[in-house]
Amino acid sequence: MxxxxxxxxxxxxxxxxxxxxxxxxxxxxxIKIDASMFVGHRNGQVLEHYKIGSKIGSGAFGCVRIGTHIITGQKRAIKTIQKESISADLTEREKFFSEVDILRKTDHPNIVKLYEFYEDEKYFHIVTEFLQGGELFDYIIKNKMLSERAAAVFMKQILSAVAYCHSNNIVHRDLKPENLLLECETPQPNLKVIDFGTSAIFNSSKHMTKKYGTAYYIAPEVLRKDYDEKCDMWSCGVILYILLSGKPPFYGRTDRDILRMVEKGEYSMKGTIWSTISQGAKQLISRMLDYNPKHRISATEALMDDWLAQNTALxxxxxxxxxxxxxxxxxxxxxxxxxxxxxxxxxxxxxxxxxxxxxxxxxxxxxxxxxxxxxxxxxxxxxxxxxxxxxxxxxxxxxxxxxxxxxxxxxxxxxxxxxxxxxxxxxxxxxxxxxxxxxxxxxxxxxxxxxxxxxxxxxxxxxxxxxxxxxxxxxxxxxxxxxxxxxxxxxxxxxxxxx
Structure with missing residues (x-):
């Protein structure tokens, strides 16, 4: 004993x-007590602590299931990765551990919470909060386009998470509606940023060179393999454009076509839909989609934008x-x-x-x-x-x-x-x-x-x-x-x- x-x-x-x-x-x-102290690397079987339920997602290297915590009865999402599937792929292994390390450091109402990380002989298991409201992508499809107020409320939550990450030298590198989950199904749900597998700790004096991202949302400087944290702000501009119009600013029949459009950086805010959208909203999009990242608005600056403030004011x-x-x-x-x-x-x-x-x-x-x-x-x-x-x-x-x-x-x-x-x-x-x-x-x-x-x-x-x-x-x-x-x-x- x-x-x-x-x-x-x-x-x-x-x-x-x-x-x-x-x-x-x-x-x-x-003693400086911090929430990250309790995000532990647990040895042993995850089944000792959770009842594993239905599958809610899958990928090339594993799947995500609902897990019910045996003591508290809480439902959580358990992402399981087979060790042998990523042992030979150093990039995927690096992404996996990067996600764990970065989520341990975050403590924000709009960033998915990491609870535990398990490892047994065959598998890694990441245990995070279970978000029942589905993807923002599905929410957009269901609602087609949002009112400026609704779009601003979502955008403020996204920008708050991004500003928090950037202030802690974390860059996400794959912001898109599929990586923005809603906490529950309500008229105005809380939003959480997920999937930090491509995120990284950045050095403000040194640019990043690895190409990560998704065609519609990737910044042009990422394609040139010379970029900083402002690449996330380009993605935010694309997301706001879609929230307000229901369509992406850069589009094509194939990823190659889309990337060509992104490389040019040319987009339009003309037509019937855009005639009903305020000048303030358009200006914020333009500041986030500034082709030159040095001139592009930061997340902290965007949070102070007049259009955002007016549409989310209390x-x-x-x-x-x-x-x-x-x-x-x-x-x-x-x-x-x-x-x-x-x-x-x-x-x-x-x-x-x-x-x-x-x-x-x-x-x-x-x-x-x-x-x-x-x-x-x-x-x-x-x-x-x-x-x-x-x-x-x-x-x-x-x-x-x-x-x-x-x-x-x-x-x-x-x-x-x-x-x-x-x-x-x-x-x-x-x-x-x-x-x-x-x-x-x-x-x-x-x-x-x-x-x-x-x-x-x-x-x-x-x-x-x-x-x-x-x-x-x-x-x-x-x-x-x-x-x-x-x-x-x-x-x-x-x-x-x-x-």
Missing amino acids: GCFSSSGRHSISKNDANNTPSQIIHTKED DSPVQAIPLSSLDNLKSFRAEQNLQRAVLTFIASQLLHNEDSKQLSEAFRNLDKNGDGKISREELLEVYTGIMGLEAASEEVEKIMQQVDVNDSGYIDYTEFIMATAQREKMINQMNLEAAFKVFDSDESGKICAQELKSLLGEGGSGNETMWIDLIREVDMNGDGEIDINEFKAMMMSLVDSHK
């Missing part, structure tokens, strides 16, 4: 265990955000590092989409510049409208201290969900048992300091005493480890304190 040998274990007396939190607690700067930012979310954000308290870590895990891995849907909308409404994170200034604007500048300034500083658990200087998406979700939905028996299993990596039935260090320490770093002290904060019986009852008591105290 446990992680240390008897000779190597630090003994903790009952007197130590009874120390008050103020005597032993470390400040949150000791009457009042305060009224658009539920007061319950603002109250929960203001009252969020988790004094122990381990409590913050468990809440981050539950918020990022276990909450159902239905539970976080309203919170996702509140996050987007607070995130006024659409960059996928909430700044002090954005918080201050909303709380000033409620309580005045002086009180709001003090409150925002408290919120940042409590909620910004990875010390980024912003409230990230998972941090916002963690702080604003109803405690009873997050902290329940099922979620706590699932969380305990992740923290108890050796399945001994107890969590020890070494397990915390492996899970929460960057590369297993951190002063040894710090991890021992984390155990002490929760260890009621003084045995140097945390059992399931101590773990649950630690988390249930947050529910009691919130009542």
Whole structure:
């Protein structure tokens, strides 16, 4: 049982265990807790954790099936790749691992969430959220063309995801309606960018040279094999053109014909359909389809475009955000590092989409510049409208201290969900048992300091005493480890304190 040998274990007396939190607690700067910590590479059989259901997609190297998480009952998408099918193809193997690595780093309401990555003798399995609304491509076909307001709402979500990626030096390289999935089937569904298999980490001082993309949406400079992240903005321009007109700007009977048109970069916004579309929409398309990538608009600039702002404007930012979310954000308290870590895990891995849907909308409404994170200034604007500048300034500083658990200087998406979700939905028996299993990596039935260090320490770093002290904060019986009852008591105290 446990992680240390008897000779190597630090003994903790009952007197130590009874120390008050103020005597032993470390400040949150000791550990920067991030949602990516919990996107684990799991060994063993995926069938131990999921019931595998029907196939929802297939490709040259594998398929995607619906998987039901055995503990939580959540439906997820499981992409399975046969190892031998990509072992000889270095490009496909590189794309596969690139998708895993990049999705681990993303935390945005409009980017598909990666939960886990499994590997067994024959297969790789990527487990992501299951999006039931289908492709934006099918939505366009069904609706033929969209109103400017509907197109702008979708475009803002796409651009927000792209701006977030570019700010983190991620370029997608295959943006198209087929890689934009809808969360559910509603009149105005939330949209998620998927398929990061061709994405890459880019260097702003060095252009990319590998040709990736799909004929209709590929940028002309990609065909020349000399491009930067602005290639994604060309694809966004093509998508907006299609959303508004129902037709692509560059077309032909074959891919070769289409690529010839793309190389020329000539397109038209004339005719009956375009006569009904506003000048503002046309100008934004023109700025995204600027043939010269140096002059092409960036995602951040596009988010501030007048046409986009006017068609997605809220009457009042305060009224658009539920007061319950603002109250929960203001009252969020988790004094122990381990409590913050468990809440981050539950918020990022276990909450159902239905539970976080309203919170996702509140996050987007607070995130006024659409960059996928909430700044002090954005918080201050909303709380000033409620309580005045002086009180709001003090409150925002408290919120940042409590909620910004990875010390980024912003409230990230998972941090916002963690702080604003109803405690009873997050902290329940099922979620706590699932969380305990992740923290108890050796399945001994107890969590020890070494397990915390492996899970929460960057590369297993951190002063040894710090991890021992984390155990002490929760260890009621003084045995140097945390059992399931101590773990649950630690988390249930947050529910009691919130009542």
